[in-house]
Amino acid sequence: SASVARYALVLGDDALIAAQRLGELISSAPELEEDVALANIGLDELGQARALLQYAGRADGRSEDDLAYLRDEAEFRSAHLVEQPNGDFAGVIAKLLLFSLYQRELYAALTGSTDNYLAAVAAKAVKEVRYHVEHAVTWTIRLGDGTDESHRRMQGALDAVWPYLDELFEVADFADLAADGTAVDASALRTAFDTALDVVLDEATLTRPDVPAIRARGRYGEHSQHLGYLLAEMQVLARKHPGAAW
Amino acid sequence: SASVARYALVLGDDALIAAQRLGELISSAPELEEDVALANIGLDELGQARALLQYAGRADGRSEDDLAYLRDEAEFRSAHLVEQPNGDFAGVIAKLLLFSLYQRELYAALTGSTDNYLAAVAAKAVKEVRYHVEHAVTWTIRLGDGTDESHRRMQGALDAVWPYLDELFEVADFADLAADGTAVDASALRTAFDTALDVVLDEATLTRPDVPAIRARGRYGEHSQHLGYLLAEMQVLARKHPGAAW
Amino acid sequence: RDRQDRFDETVAAESRIEPRDWMPDAYRKTLVRQMAQHAHSEIIGMQPEGNWITRAPSLKRKAILMAKVQDEAGHGLYLYSAAETLGVDREDLTEQLIDGSAKYSSIFNYPTPTWADMGAIGWLVDGAAIVNQVPLTRCSYGPYARAMVRICKEESFHQRQGFEILYELSHGTDAQHEMAQQAINRWWWPSLMMFGPPDDQSPNSARSMAWKIKRFSNDELRQRFIDMCVPQAEILGLDIPDPELNWNAERGHYDFGPIDWDEFFQVLKGHGPCNALRVSHRRRAHEDGAWVREAAAAHAEKQARTAA
Amino acid sequence: RDRQDRFDETVAAESRIEPRDWMPDAYRKTLVRQMAQHAHSEIIGMQPEGNWITRAPSLKRKAILMAKVQDEAGHGLYLYSAAETLGVDREDLTEQLIDGSAKYSSIFNYPTPTWADMGAIGWLVDGAAIVNQVPLTRCSYGPYARAMVRICKEESFHQRQGFEILYELSHGTDAQHEMAQQAINRWWWPSLMMFGPPDDQSPNSARSMAWKIKRFSNDELRQRFIDMCVPQAEILGLDIPDPELNWNAERGHYDFGPIDWDEFFQVLKGHGPCNALRVSHRRRAHEDGAWVREAAAAHAEKQARTAA
Numbered sequence A, B: 001s002a003s004v005a006r007y008a009l010v011l012g013d014d015a016l017i018a019a020q021r022l023g024e025l026i027s028s029a030p031e032l033e034e035d036v037a038l039a040n041i042g043l044d045e046l047g048q049a050r051a052l053l054q055y056a057g058r059a060d061g062r063s064e065d066d067l068a069y070l071r072d073e074a075e076f077r078s079a080h081l082v083e084q085p086n087g088d089f090a091g092v093i094a095k096l097l098l099f100s101l102y103q104r105e106l107y108a109a110l111t112g113s114t115d116n117y118l119a120a121v122a123a124k125a126v127k128e129v130r131y132h133v134e135h136a137v138t139w140t141i142r143l144g145d146g147t148d149e150s151h152r153r154m155q156g157a158l159d160a161v162w163p164y165l166d167e168l169f170e171v172a173d174f175a176d177l178a179a180d181g182t183a184v185d186a187s188a189l190r191t192a193f194d195t196a197l198d199v200v201l202d203e204a205t206l207t208r209p210d211v212p213a214i215r216a217r218g219r220y221g222e223h224s225q226h227l228g229y230l231l232a233e234m235q236v237l238a239r240k241h242p243g244a245a246w
Numbered sequence C, D: 001r002d003r004q005d006r007f008d009e010t011v012a013a014e015s016r017i018e019p020r021d022w023m024p025d026a027y028r029k030t031l032v033r034q035m036a037q038h039a040h041s042e043i044i045g046m047q048p049e050g051n052w053i054t055r056a057p058s059l060k061r062k063a064i065l066m067a068k069v070q071d072e073a074g075h076g077l078y079l080y081s082a083a084e085t086l087g088v089d090r091e092d093l094t095e096q097l098i099d100g101s102a103k104y105s106s107i108f109n110y111p112t113p114t115w116a117d118m119g120a121i122g123w124l125v126d127g128a129a130i131v132n133q134v135p136l137t138r139c140s141y142g143p144y145a146r147a148m149v150r151i152c153k154e155e156s157f158h159q160r161q162g163f164e165i166l167y168e169l170s171h172g173t174d175a176q177h178e179m180a181q182q183a184i185n186r187w188w189w190p191s192l193m194m195f196g197p198p199d200d201q202s203p204n205s206a207r208s209m210a211w212k213i214k215r216f217s218n219d220e221l222r223q224r225f226i227d228m229c230v231p232q233a234e235i236l237g238l239d240i241p242d243p244e245l246n247w248n249a250e251r252g253h254y255d256f257g258p259i260d261w262d263e264f265f266q267v268l269k270g271h272g273p274c275n276a277l278r279v280s281h282r283r284r285a286h287e288d289g290a291w292v293r294e295a296a297a298a299h300a301e302k303q304a305r306t307a308a
Helices: A002-025 A032-058 A064-069 A089-110 A116-144 A148-164 A175-179 A186-203 A226-234 A236-240 B002-025 B032-058 B064-069 B089-110 B116-144 B148-164 B175-179 B186-203 B226-234 B236-240 C002-012 C025-044 C046-050 C059-084 C090-098 C116-138 C142-170 C174-193 C205-210 C218-236 C261-271 C275-288 C290-307 D002-012 D025-044 D046-050 D059-084 D090-098 D116-138 D142-170 D174-193 D205-210 D218-236 D261-271 D275-288 D290-307
Strands: C246-248 C253-255 D246-248 D253-255
Touching: A002 A032, A002 A064, A002 A089, A002 A116, A002 A175, A002 A226, A002 D059, A032 A064, A032 A116, A032 D059, A064 A236, A064 D059, A089 A116, A089 A148, A089 A186, A116 A148, A116 A186, A116 D290, A148 C275, A148 D290, A226 A236, A226 B226, A236 B236, B002 B032, B002 B064, B002 B089, B002 B116, B002 B175, B002 B226, B002 C059, B032 B064, B032 B116, B032 C059, B064 B236, B064 C059, B089 B116, B089 B148, B089 B186, B116 B148, B116 B186, B116 C290, B148 C290, B148 D275, B226 B236, C025 C046, C025 C059, C025 C090, C025 C205, C025 C275, C046 C059, C046 C116, C046 C275, C059 C090, C059 C116, C059 C142, C090 C275, C116 C142, C116 C174, C116 C218, C142 C174, C142 C218, C174 C218, C174 C261, C218 C253, C261 C275, C275 C290, D025 D046, D025 D059, D025 D090, D025 D205, D025 D275, D046 D059, D046 D116, D046 D275, D059 D090, D059 D116, D059 D142, D090 D275, D116 D142, D116 D174, D116 D218, D142 D174, D142 D218, D174 D218, D174 D261, D218 D253, D261 D275, D275 D290
Parallel strands: none
Antiparallel strands: C246 C253, D246 D253
């Protein structure tokens, strides 16, 4: 249905934009092993994005590429968190920590969806995301509990992305789908998320940020100012060569 | 003539790309006064670019915007130097120092062009560029002769842009135009440039870089890898709304 | 006593208070707060428009926009200078801005997702600023009044440019027209909030009016702005997103719908879509520039030593 | 004497020299140089293709390209490990790379201005790499030979993907076909230079062949590559930019035009269009990562202390 398609778009756009940001990093990581790891995570996110966009496009016959390359900014449904620029390595890890902990809860719940396609995507993704969480947690602890500088940077990075966290747990317009078991009620994931996060922050000697959440409405097509630049770059060939196949 | 148009494009593209890079900086300078100054310089470059592109477009009826917004990367004629990313403030100043010293010699010589339009553009530009040189020189000296950190950064920035310097003084395909007094023989400007630069470097306690020049062929449409990104961003609206007026 | 009388007489006579004149502490504090907030707004206000300089759709528009953002930096500089005549330090004011404790106009915490926002900011935000600021050219504090004369002249130029951008879009392709309409829809209500809370919730207004810093109440200025915009929107061919907007012949003004003050206070408290971005951008520019400012100071000191 | 004999016999018998075996110093040095250069080439080689990950024109191509660049990082890691079996340290090798003293394949000093370069790199550069590397799977040094087995398998996968990109472009719109042809024009000659200077200017080749590190001469491999490409180019519907390319029935090979070795040596000496960019990108990644590596070390040390 159209509303399931809209829901798949929300999840798919988050994954797509997260993958695009990770794609920017390749060959710039602090170690080669980390280049490999970040590319892995990016590939997982890209795979999830493709599965979800393919599903979203079925409703009106659009391909994954139509959706990725030919939508305008206001038609995207990504959250502000994944749109944020990478910043330094602590910024990458802070974003990954929050996003992967959220995705872990999300996909775990979605494996029980009454929609078989979504349940199947979630079943695959939940295994992938387990590794993302592990990776983000390991680095959060290393950086938080490493040197003074790394602690300062990690705390700063966490503070910087914190305002964009709440949006992930907003239900947006999918109450009906959540009620009939198709979609996940994102607000119900928050407690498990917070519990898991607190354990990590504690071991990393980091403090839960005390900065106000922003009123982010990416689910309604109102995006952070970074998305326009990201899309201009991502879509440049599709815009220049309308109708071409690649 | 077509070859005068091609020559105007070379000069105009340099100015346009330089202006675009300066436009990225606004609201990010180390002081508000510097935001004002860099915007001034950017506006001067943009004005020169417009005058030159208007002239270049006359040959085949293209407007300044057709040339700025609808050409592909390989049709641009800018030098690699102006395409380089800004980097930190020392990077901005290093690029401005080399480019403005070059432009000062270039426009001074071009005021004597047998082409009245080019001579008029040069007559206006030469006054503007005098200020750019002064600004770049002042900061080069401040940074070179400031703190250890600023010295290190300024020298590093100079070393980083140095490989792209030689291209500015290559004659490219305009020997005929230079012979008949329309164009400037860029290679003849190098001595005056070097003399002026050495004075600045000396006062700034900086060393003339000892790094190899690269084989840059921007004048033939072979650009640094940065230009594609710059154009994707600059041209995004024109590409998305073909034929629209603004 | 004497000093107070002289101050009161100067204000009453529509003369100007100058930096060396005695003035009540509360007057000074009110002015410092207002001028600093005004300066900060100009500086933060560079960002929403700076966002489109590299993507401006024509070279002419790019030049106009660059010049406009540059003017805003200039306005910030005048206003900091004017504030410094009251004994505050620009560096302290900057610190307050980047640590998030200083206020600036909440309007700049909204994003600029499309080019049409450049038009809407010029037409509506600069339009509202002008309505707010023209009376300030007669402010009782001399340096502030004089700064406002110059600033208002430039702002009205900016407003016309914003109008032109919207006119061009409104009469362009369907997609452009829609882009313009969406921008108006986004900026209309926030621009009405620029005049501050309703008079009955604006406790300090009366005192500012007595001191002739302020000349008209928030609601008066807001009404003036609305009355000005409605006919302009007709020329633009764009709709103002208020179904209750109606000419009231009796009042001689347009009636308008209720303003969502809850949103206003949310944004003011830091929950706006761009609060975090605006302050962190400013902070980063300042911090990234620290080594540059240190270098300039070190070099100046060396020069001074050599000269001595 | 004995050791040398045993070494010579192992090599002659096509057995493998293993890390703990005795080997001549010159053999060790040659291998270290070659393996380090090979590893560096993989690492630097991530950049020309990394340049198009964010701009890949379909999600499928984006995924393939990301996976490919990731493979290159992986190859670099195997090769550094293989080099470490000879007693060198990866950190030292990295230092040599970022201070510009180490060599890597000159081919990566060319830019990738269009998407078609992703095709040309896959088809030609990876193609040339395979021709160079397949014989290395029988290299006399065991760890290198084994690394090459795995790497070659992935490279041939990459080459097929490059061929597919070009095929798609060649049979797409006129603009796409032209983009593909231009890319071939740009990459053809540099890819021929990947086999190194002509045999008569390659003094160390004979020794490497005696040691069974190298199996074929530069010119033999180059010819093999050309013979392989010509029919593939026909399938692609793209021209190889060499007017002198002609089947020579007598030789049973394609004849080809003269190679501009002057350009080769210019690029080798650092004047290539991207030499400065490639090394400085690597240096920046390394330097920007210093605080991260320090943090990881500090944390590991704390953990070790707690455990003790």
